[in-house]
Amino acid sequence: MTQFGTWQPKIRGKLFYNWPQGACEEALRFTSAGQLGVEPYDVAIVGAGVVGCGLAYRLSQYDLRVLLIDRLHDVGEGTSKANSALIHSGYDAKPGSLESKLLHEAEADWPGLAARLKIPLDPIGGIMMAVTDEQERQLEAAEKNAHANRATDVRILSATEIREREPNASPDVRGGLLVPGESLVDPFMASIAYAEIALANGVDILLGADIAGVELGQPPGAPLHHLVTADGHRLPVRRIVNAAGLGSRRLADGYGGGAFDINPRRGQFLLFDKSARPLVQHILLPVPTAHTKGVLVAPTIFGNLLAGPTAEDLPLEDPAATHTTVEGIRRVVEGGSRLVDGLARQPVIATYAGARCACSQGSYVIRHNDGAPGIVTVTGARSTGLTASISLARHLIDGMQKELGLELSPDSAALDCRPDSAWPGWWRRPFENGATDARADHGCAVCFCEVISGGEIRDALDSPLKPRTMDALKRRTRVLSGRCQGFDCQVPLAEIVSGHTGIGIAQLTKNGPGSELVVPGQAEVTA
Ligand SMILES: Cc1cc2nc3c(=O)[nH]c(=O)nc-3n(C[C@H](O)[C@H](O)[C@H](O)COP(=O)(O)OP(=O)(O)OC[C@H]3O[C@@H](n4cnc5c(N)ncnc54)[C@H](O)[C@@H]3O)c2cc1C
Numbered sequence: 001m002t003q004f005g006t007w008q009p010k011i012r013g014k015l016f017y018n019w020p021q022g023a024c025e026e027a028l029r030f031t032s033a034g035q036l037g038v039e040p041y042d043v044a045i046v047g048a049g050v051v052g053c054g055l056a057y058r059l060s061q062y063d064l065r066v067l068l069i070d071r072l073h074d075v076g077e078g079t080s081k082a083n084s085a086l087i088h089s090g091y092d093a094k095p096g097s098l099e100s101k102l103l104h105e106a107e108a109d110w111p112g113l114a115a116r117l118k119i120p121l122d123p124i125g126g127i128m129m130a131v132t133d134e135q136e137r138q139l140e141a142a143e144k145n146a147h148a149n150r151a152t153d154v155r156i157l158s159a160t161e162i163r164e165r166e167p168n169a170s171p172d173v174r175g176g177l178l179v180p181g182e183s184l185v186d187p188f189m190a191s192i193a194y195a196e197i198a199l200a201n202g203v204d205i206l207l208g209a210d211i212a213g214v215e216l217g218q219p220p221g222a223p224l225h226h227l228v229t230a231d232g233h234r235l236p237v238r239r240i241v242n243a244a245g246l247g248s249r250r251l252a253d254g255y256g257g258g259a260f261d262i263n264p265r266r267g268q269f270l271l272f273d274k275s276a277r278p279l280v281q282h283i284l285l286p287v288p289t290a291h292t293k294g295v296l297v298a299p300t301i302f303g304n305l306l307a308g309p310t311a312e313d314l315p316l317e318d319p320a321a322t323h324t325t326v327e328g329i330r331r332v333v334e335g336g337s338r339l340v341d342g343l344a345r346q347p348v349i350a351t352y353a354g355a356r357c358a359c360s361q362g363s364y365v366i367r368h369n370d371g372a373p374g375i376v377t378v379t380g381a382r383s384t385g386l387t388a389s390i391s392l393a394r395h396l397i398d399g400m401q402k403e404l405g406l407e408l409s410p411d412s413a414a415l416d417c418r419p420d421s422a423w424p425g426w427w428r429r430p431f432e433n434g435a436t437d438a439r440a441d442h443g444c445a446v447c448f449c450e451v452i453s454g455g456e457i458r459d460a461l462d463s464p465l466k467p468r469t470m471d472a473l474k475r476r477t478r479v480l481s482g483r484c485q486g487f488d489c490q491v492p493l494a495e496i497v498s499g500h501t502g503i504g505i506a507q508l509t510k511n512g513p514g515s516e517l518v519v520p521g522q523a524e525v526t527a
Contacts, residue, residue, distance in 0.1 A: 009415065011464055012202035017073065018209040018229065022507045024468045033233045036204055040224055040236035041067045043406070046211050046251055047243035048072075050080040050187075051381055053194035054389030055241060055396055060201035063411045067235065068195065068203055069227070071210035071247070073512030074472035075465065076191025078245050080386065081475065082322065082354025083267075084309060085300060087121065088387045089181025091146035091154050092288055098395075099363045100149050103384055105391035107181055113390055116417035117193035119186050120301050120427045126182035126283035127162060129173050131338050135287040136174040142287070143177055153180045168279050168341050182283045184301045186427070187386055188475035193418055194389070196464045201414040205465070208512060209233070214240065214255040216372045223374055225255075239374040239404055241396065245357045248379040249316065256371035260379060264321035264355035265292075267309025268328035270336070273483055276305040276346035284339045293383060295335025297343060301427075302478065307336035307343065313358065321355035328353070349483050356382045364388070366396070368403035376400060429456075446496065447489040449482020457496050468501065470494070471511040490517070 016030035017023070043059055045052045048070035056068045072078060087110050090103025114121035130136040139156050146154035157176045162169050199205055212230040217223055227235045244251045249262050277299055286294035292311035300306050310328045314321050329351060336343045359365055359380030370377040378396060381388065400406040441455035460467060460476045467473050470480060470493065479493055480486035486493075494517055498505050509515045 009200045009419070009464070011200050013199040014204045015199060015464075015466060016204075016206050017468060018206060018231070018233075019073075019513055022504060023509070023513055024503060025501060028466060028468070030206060030209065030233075033235055036067065036206070036235065039065060040238050041065045041204075043067075043239045043241060043400075044069065044227055044235065044237040045241045045243055046070075046227065047078075047245055047247070048075040048191070048195065048205070048207070049078045049243065049245050050076055050191045050194070050386050050389045051245070051378065051392060052241070052243035053191040053198070054393040055243065056198035056203045056205075057194035058390075058393040058397055060198040060203045061411060061414045061416060062408045064408075066198070066203040067206065067237065068198065069206045069209050069211060069235075071208065071230075073208050073469050073509075074467060074475070075195040075205070075207070076188060076475070077471070077511065079354050079357060080191050081188060082269075082352050083187055083386055084269075084296060084298065084306065085185055085187040085386070086126075086283060086298065087183040087185050088384050089151045089154075089179060090149050090384070090387075091151035091177075091179050091181065092142065092293070093149050093384075095145065095148035097363070098366075099384060099388070102364065102388040102391040102395065104150050105394075106387050106389075109390045110183065110185075110387070114185065117190065117197070118418040118420075119189040119193050122184040122301055123180075124182070124184055124282055124299065126179040126285050126298075127157065127166065128177040128179060128285040128287060129162065129169065129339050130175050130287050131170055131172040133174065138287055139175055139177055146177070146179070151179070151181055154178065166281055166284065169284075170337070170339055170341050172338070179283075179285070182285075184283070184299060185386070186301050190386060190389065192465060192476065197415055197418060199464055201411065211244075211251060212254075214251070214375075216255060217374075221373055225372070225374065239400065239406065240376070242370075242375065242377045242379070245379070245381070246316070246321070246355060248357070248377060252370065252377055252379075255375050257375070257377050258367055258370055259361075260365055260377075261360045262379060263316055263358050263360075264314045264318060265358040265382070266312040266314055266321055266323075266328070266353050266355050268312075268324050268332055268353040269306055269308030269351065270329060270332050270348050271300070271350040271352070272305040272307070273347040273349050274303045276343075277303055279305060279340060279342065279346065286335065286339060295332055295338075297336045297340050302481070304349070305346065308332045309354065310335075311356075314355070322353045324351040324353045350485060357385075358382050364392070366399065368399055374404055376404070446492050447477075447479040447482060449484050449488075450478040452477050452479045454496050457493065458500050461497065461500050468497075468503070469509050469511050469515075470497075470517065473497070
């Protein structure tokens with residue numbers, strides 16, 4: 001029988017938050033570059049989204065000194081936290097493209113990978129639905145395209161076959177494509193699990209550190225560079241991977257990286273209550289356009305129903321890139337209702353938006369020795385980076401071997417999975433197999449919507465990648481994610497976090513310094 005509790009392997013890497021005094025325990029606080037040691041890193045990855053975390057996980061299998069850095073306050077907190085959460089089969093990619101190759105490889109990787117990362121994956125399959133004559137005419141070409149992408153199980157369905165599978169399909173449905181290879185996954189835990197294993201294997205992780213510049217090796221061509229944080233820390237590194245997503249252009253400007261243009265392509269979503277989940281049985285996809293895959297309706301791995309995203313191009317650095325708007329929500333309802341009858345009557349519990357890293361040079365732009373020796377730029381992971389994170393990591397490492405002379409010697413002590421005894425996460429609850437330890441407080445609910453106990457919150461706080469913000473706890477436990485969206489549980493949750501970590505209530509934040517839960521001077525009243 002599995003004994004639940006925190007996963008506490010020997011953690012060989014260091015974890016730091018670049019936070020003000022009091023915002024986290026002193027042992028976790030980054031105050032000087034010396035805490036990371038004097039030896040330069042073999043590889044520093046800037047950007048701890050799913051791409052950077054996947055790369056850190058793969059690099060951690062080798063005997064290398066690796067640093068993973070992000071300006072945000074948890075891993076996977078940029079674009080990687082706000083997507084459709086699908087593992088794509090690549091049926092609609094451009095045949096022969098790098099994206100097609102990465103998705104084809106990743107589709108085969110994911111079942112085993114999810115088992116190793118201990119994250120849930122549901123191979124529920126998809127149906128692309130044509131709801132106009134014009135869309136119906138496109139189905140044959142879409143089927144051919146899928147087969148050219150080696151998704152040979154994709155086939156055309158009649159309207160009757162769709163209605164048999166999806167009783168709530170729109171009355172306008174003319175036919176569609178069955179796409180068996182599409183799956184649901186937990187998008188948050190993908191980045192977290194990659195990073196936890198990397199940390200256990202010795203990768204150092206620095207959060208809350210904005211890389212404001214790169215000092216290139218001198219004389220030009222020298223192999224030692226320095227990353228410089230916005231608050232002036234200088235970190236010596238031999239190789240840099242720019243995996244900064246929407247921040248990759250600004251970072252590349254710091255080392256003279258080649259030309260590429262990116263813009264945030266906003267995607268807005270509606271999240272429906274769990275009561276709406278039975279409405280659909282598959283991932284329901286619209287017929288895509290040249291611009292976007294369109295508004296889909298899909299269950300989530302958490303048991304909710306999701307509709308979205310929109311596709312709105314915004315200027316780089318636009319602060320509204322992750323805002324939701326009335327117009328955007330209207331378009332999601334309209335788009336979703338074209339596929340599913342009755343969707344507009346379902347209860348919505350949250351809205352959110354993510355910003356795709358759309359690159360005019362195409363998806364997956366990878367440049368080696370970009371601007372200077374030892375620097376890799378990887379950008380333009382627009383719509384499929386969650387899926388491709390694992391195959392992309394392999395591809396990047398191959399490139400670094402060939403183009404940067406990175407020498408790889410396997411680390412025989414490295415883990416490539418989280419153990420069964422890992423803190424289970426929301427999908428394997430402590431009370432489900434009778435292994436509950438009464439002393440661990442697993443029976444006393446804090447979040448009544450998702451039924452999360454105080455013990456599970458403490459387990460998450462003690463897990464290897466010690467989450468210290470409310471949003472980071474939410475992504476690991478589902479606290480604050482239910483119907484009340486934190487209305488009932490935010491205060492008891494804050495008390496548990498403060499009591500367990502010693503961080504004052506006034507210092508606790510939603511997602512890092514500047515997002516404190518209480519206004520200065522009000523902490524005593526709230527607590
Ligand atoms: C609406 C939408 C739907 C999508 N649906 C899917 C889907 O269903 N399936 C799928 O596979 N993919 C999907 N995607 C795509 C997927 O989410 C992305 O490809 C993926 O998350 C990109 O990961 P990343 O690591 O490149 O970027 P990010 O997650 O944005 O990570 C980049 C990180 O770099 C950090 N950073 C930036 N600049 C700096 C700096 N100067 N210093 C330090 N850190 C810095 C940022 O803080 C950020 O955390 C979707 C995307 C969107 C927006």
